[in-house]
Amino acid sequence: MNLDTTQLVALAAALGWASGLRLYAVVFLTGLSGWLGWxxxxxxLQVLQSPVLLSVSGALVAVExxxxxxxxxxSAWDVLNTAIRIPAGAALxxxxxxxxETTWGAVAxxxxxxxxxxxxxAKSATRAAVNTSPEPFSNIGLSLLGDAFVPGMLWLSxxxxxxxxxxxxxxxxxxxxxxxxxxxxLRGLVQRLRGHWRAAAA
Numbered sequence: 001m002n003l004d005t006t007q008l009v010a011l012a013a014a015l016g017w018a019s020g021l022r023l024y025a026v027v028f029l030t031g032l033s034g035w036l037g038w039x040x041x042x043x044x045l046q047v048l049q050s051p052v053l054l055s056v057s058g059a060l061v062a063v064e065x066x067x068x069x070x071x072x073x074x075s076a077w078d079v080l081n082t083a084i085r086i087p088a089g090a091a092l093x094x095x096x097x098x099x100x101e102t103t104w105g106a107v108a109x110x111x112x113x114x115x116x117x118x119x120x121x122a123k124s125a126t127r128a129a130v131n132t133s134p135e136p137f138s139n140i141g142l143s144l145l146g147d148a149f150v151p152g153m154l155w156l157s158x159x160x161x162x163x164x165x166x167x168x169x170x171x172x173x174x175x176x177x178x179x180x181x182x183x184x185x186l187r188g189l190v191q192r193l194r195g196h197w198r199a200a201a202a
Contacts, residue, residue, distance in 0.1 A: 002040045003158065009108075010161035012096040013168060014154050016112025019089030020119025022150040023081065024060035026092065029151055031057065039158055044095030044105070068143045071131045078124040089116025115172075122175035125182040 003011065018026045031048030034041035047053065067077040093112020097104035123146070130139050153171075156164035 014157035020116035
């Protein structure tokens, strides 16, 4: 499948946004789609089809799948990947156009980095808040939702880009609301814990 301009823009946005949630799955699924011939990847993304990169990203997908299901390990994993997901989202979005048109590539990189940062912040805040609950099922449920949501949005970006843009708009509104609400909750939780520690130390 050769991608038109609308599909390329949607793909750049999807790669950036999804990288903030499941970076290694994004790299693996995108590269696999190109390697299998399902999608003709732009020249800037064809490196993802490398068997070596597919093997490494596939292994990291398995590690992330397990780490993301364990309370508090998931938050530690998010912290470790903060410095990776956002620049990687920008780089992947740049790769959609960067091989042929550097101006559009730079715009895509800014878009991709911003979307990755938003998705990563919302995911990290949500999982940190959920980890305050003693039961593990909500944590696992949210993780499985992300496992399904990311490939679904990647598929939409290529096959139904207008529906993807609609879904992305809704997701961004929800994510910004989550960031605002949960940041207040987490700040309050930290303040309460500090109060307990001070009282215990006194």
